[in-house]
Amino acid sequence: MNQLKSREPGSATLPGTLSEPLRVELIAFRRDLHMHPELGNQEFRTTAALKARLEAAGLAPKVLPGGTGLICDIGTRDRGRPMLAIRADLDALPIPDVKTVAYRSTVANRAHACGHDVHTTTVLGAGLVLAELDRQGLLPAPVRLLFQPAEEVLPGGAADAVEAGVLDGVGRIIAVHCDPKVDAGKIGLRTGPITSACDRLEVTLDGPGGHTARPHLTTDLVTAAARVAVDVPGVLSRRVDARSGLSVTWGRIESGHACNVIPQHAELSGTVRCLDLPTWREAPDLVHAAIDEIATLHRAKSTVTYVRGVPPVVNDPAVTELLQAAMTARRGAHAIEDTEQSLGGEDFSWYLEHVPGAMARLGVRTPGDTRVRDLHAGDFDVDERCIEAAVELFTAASLIDATQRH
Numbered sequence: 001m002n003q004l005k006s007r008e009p010g011s012a013t014l015p016g017t018l019s020e021p022l023r024v025e026l027i028a029f030r031r032d033l034h035m036h037p038e039l040g041n042q043e044f045r046t047t048a049a050l051k052a053r054l055e056a057a058g059l060a061p062k063v064l065p066g067g068t069g070l071i072c073d074i075g076t077r078d079r080g081r082p083m084l085a086i087r088a089d090l091d092a093l094p095i096p097d098v099k100t101v102a103y104r105s106t107v108a109n110r111a112h113a114c115g116h117d118v119h120t121t122t123v124l125g126a127g128l129v130l131a132e133l134d135r136q137g138l139l140p141a142p143v144r145l146l147f148q149p150a151e152e153v154l155p156g157g158a159a160d161a162v163e164a165g166v167l168d169g170v171g172r173i174i175a176v177h178c179d180p181k182v183d184a185g186k187i188g189l190r191t192g193p194i195t196s197a198c199d200r201l202e203v204t205l206d207g208p209g210g211h212t213a214r215p216h217l218t219t220d221l222v223t224a225a226a227r228v229a230v231d232v233p234g235v236l237s238r239r240v241d242a243r244s245g246l247s248v249t250w251g252r253i254e255s256g257h258a259c260n261v262i263p264q265h266a267e268l269s270g271t272v273r274c275l276d277l278p279t280w281r282e283a284p285d286l287v288h289a290a291i292d293e294i295a296t297l298h299r300a301k302s303t304v305t306y307v308r309g310v311p312p313v314v315n316d317p318a319v320t321e322l323l324q325a326a327m328t329a330r331r332g333a334h335a336i337e338d339t340e341q342s343l344g345g346e347d348f349s350w351y352l353e354h355v356p357g358a359m360a361r362l363g364v365r366t367p368g369d370t371r372v373r374d375l376h377a378g379d380f381d382v383d384e385r386c387i388e389a390a391v392e393l394f395t396a397a398s399l400i401d402a403t404q405r406h
Contacts, residue, residue: 014329015138016129016395018388026125026391027384029053031103033117037092037110040150040157043068046090050124050147057131061145065164069149069157074130075142082171082355084401085144086394087348088123089116089151098378113380115178115364120147122176122362122390129395140402144170148347154200154309156347162354172319173357174397175348176390178364179339180373184383187327187393188339188361191320195313195359197280198345199272201248201287202305203228205255205295209264218262222255224298225266228291229253235290245275245343246283272306273343280311312341313349316356322404323360326396331389337361344375362390 018026029049038046047068054061054072061072069090077083092112097105105111123145133139146166150157167173182188205228207219233248240246248270255266272287274280284306295302327336339361348359364382365373373380 014396014399016133016392016399017330018125018129018391022125022128023388026121026387029124030117030121030384030387033120034103034112035106037105037107037112037117038090039094039110040091040153041066041068043090043149046120047147050120053124054127054145057128059127059131064149064161064166066149066160069161070147071166072127072145073142074127074145075134075139077142077169081141083142083144083169084398085146085167085170085173086123086126086398087146087148087173087175087351088119089148089157090120091116091150091152091157093152093376095376096378099381101381111378111380113377114152114375115362115380115382116151118178118362118364118382118386118390119176122387122394123147125387125391126394126398129391130398133395140399143398146173151347154198154307156310156350158347158350162350167351167354170355172322172401173351173355174319174323174394175357175359176362176393177346177359178375178382178386179361180365180375180380182337182339182361182363183365183367184363184386185331185367185389186335186337186363187323187389188337188363189320189324190339190341191315191317193275193312193314193341194339195346195349196245196273196275196341196343197277197283197309197311199283199309200307201270201272202307203268203291204303205266205300206264206303207300209262212260212262215262219299221263221266221300224295224300225253225255225268227298228294228302229268231294232287232290235293236286239286239290240279240282243275244279245273246279246286247273247343248287249273273345275312275341277311277314284308310345310347311349311353313346313359314352315358316352319356319358322397322401323358323393325400326393327360329396329400330392335389360393362386
């Protein structure tokens with residue numbers, strides 16, 4: 001693919017742009033990952049490929065304790081100065097790849113349908129460029145590359161990575177996430193919440209069943225399950241500020257086996273999402289109480305399993321400004337769009353519980369393309385010119401951060 005016509009005249013004054021040979025190599029690296037997707041905590045091949053390439057560049061990556069994922073520091077670390085970390089996630093999704101391309105997934109029912117192969121490739125590319133700058137004496141401060149496993153596995157591999165010490169010595173962290181609504185060569189930015197909290201909910205209802213001719217002698221669990229499914233979201237909408245966006249959405253309801261038998265057991269499962277951090281912290285108690293009330297009204301015994309997922313990603317203002325300055329330096333202010341808060345969850349949020357950081361939306365849509373390529377869909381793909389944009393964003397951010405915090 002040809003390079004986008006995107007840089008403004010002053011961008012060449014900042015080192016760390018992408019050479020043509022490396023651009024071609026990174027596209028091939030991304031396609032190789034795309035052909036060999038691995039699920040969360042199973043990213044052994046991906047980890048090995050990253051380790052080998054970083055070592056070939058003279059770096060010393062360290063594999064995380066679980067055997068997948070790694071960190072790699074570039075430059076001489078100043079113990080008195082926190083580093084900037086650049087994060088990527090490695091895992092794929094358990095869905096089939098339905099695209100007709102040469103680099104289609106070779107693994108049945110596995111696909112990089114969320115762009116993690118792109119995230120991984122761009123952080124690798126940034127690391128290789130920064131390593132060359134360091135050899136030339138042009139990297140003012142060290143940078144940590146963080147390749148994290150299991151982003152798609154609640155509560156997310158980021159929590160395990162933090163536990164493993166990946167933030168030791170880190171003062172700021174940045175990342176990108178593919179966005180098929182933004183053109184390649186551009187990014188979307190937002191200060192404050194940019195994703196939502198996402199938790200998992202499992203509910204069981206129990207009670208004496210019986211014949212459908214005598215529902216008054218039973219606990220009508222089918223009706224009880226239906227009322228929980230319909231009424232719980234409505235109850236919650238009157239117990240929290242509507243601006244918090246607390247939402248319960250069901251993905252599964254199961255009960256019964258025969259048309260004339262009222263069952264003794266019913267199950268529901270779904271997700272809980274909300275837009276702000278305070279409501280997320282209150283959500284388990286609120287949801288539990290609402291389910292119990294509706295179930296009790298229908299004489300059903302409820303058991304609620306509330307699985308914490310991830311809090312919202314809340315972009316730090318100063319780090320968001322860093323990304324804005326970096327993209328402006330590389331491609332001009334026209335390459336930055338305002339972006340909305342997504343209802344999707346992202347475990348990058350766990351890092352932000354410890355250090356300030358920000359995530360940008362990475363444009364992956366071919367300019368002029370009117371097709372809708374949604375995330376987590378089997379036909380998801382990207383305009384690979386996004387790789388160059390992200391690499392140059394990360395390298396510029398690393399250099400600007402060093403001057404801001406020297």
